Amino acid sequence: MHLDFPPALKGDNNPNTQEADPFLNYPYGCCGKALPGTCHGHTDLIDTDEGKPVVTWAPGQKVNFTLSGNKINSPTENPVGGTHYGGSCQVGLSTDKGRTFKVATTWQGNCPLRDGTKDPSTQTFDFTVPADTPAGERVLFAWTWINREKEFNMNCASVTISGENSSPEQPETPASSAAPKPSTTAPRPNMLIAIDYAGAECHSKGNPTELEFPDPGPNVVAGDGEYKLSPPTC
Known part of the structure; x- marks a missing residue:
């Protein structure tokens, strides 16, 4: 699976x-491939033409993202993805070009x-854009996913955070049924990125559990309970 909206850096729909x-x-x-680095290795694009923002969001605004497992633009290399029947995810924002990412919402x-x-x-x-997010262009929006096969994935998109709570223009996508309630009081931790790859600081337990993020931040969407949650070892 990969981030479909907002279109990811180097995405074929960007x-x-x-x-x-x-x-x-x-x-x-x-598959024996080298680790790609933060944002699948594309943080260096943020100051280039390929890093132009693809959407504008406002602090405190309810927005959404979508995921896709459809084959992107490669007939030979990239297979059709799959949901792995769940997992756990985080989204967050970086205002320092990918050096740090602050959690917005955890699933x-x-x-x-x-x-x-x-x-x-x-x-x-x-999810709700945290109300304390500073205004700026070329802010990195990140999505991470850890499934029960102990696989980690991360995609990022370049977004603009406006300076006021206006209604920005963006494509409409269907609303999900479980929107987190925004909070502006609890501090937001860093996203858990170093997990479930060779040399990572943390490793999830995997089947038959789904990851329980140990520091999920103030905005959390509970799962459906089909699988028990287990914290990682770090």
Whole structure:
């Protein structure tokens, strides 16, 4: 699976992409490939033409993202992805070009949605842009996913955070049924990124459990309970 909306850096649906990354569906460390680095290795694009923002959000605004397992623009390298029947996810934002990412919302289980498919119209997730997010262009929005096979994936998109709570223009996608309630009081931790690849600081327990993020932040969407949650070892 990969981030479909907002369009990921090097995504084939990103209007700024010059050459699509054929491996956005791949988890880190898969298939003998070298670890790609933060944002699948594309943080260096943030100050280039390929890093132009693809959407504008406002602090405190309810927005959404979508996931896709559809084959991106490579007939030979990138396979059709799959949901792995869930996992756990985080999204967050970096205002320092990818050096740090602050959690916006955590999904403790059932991400991607078990009742969804690889089609992005069935994998829509609501969240609220943290009210304390500073205004700026070329802010990195990040999505991470750890499934029960102990695979880690991360995609990022370039977004603009506006300076006021206006209604920015963006494509509409269907609302999900489990939107987190915003909070502006609890501090937001860093996203858990160093997990489940060779040399990572943390490792999840995997089957038959889904990851329980140990520091999920103030905005948490509970899973459906089909699998028990287990914290990682770090």
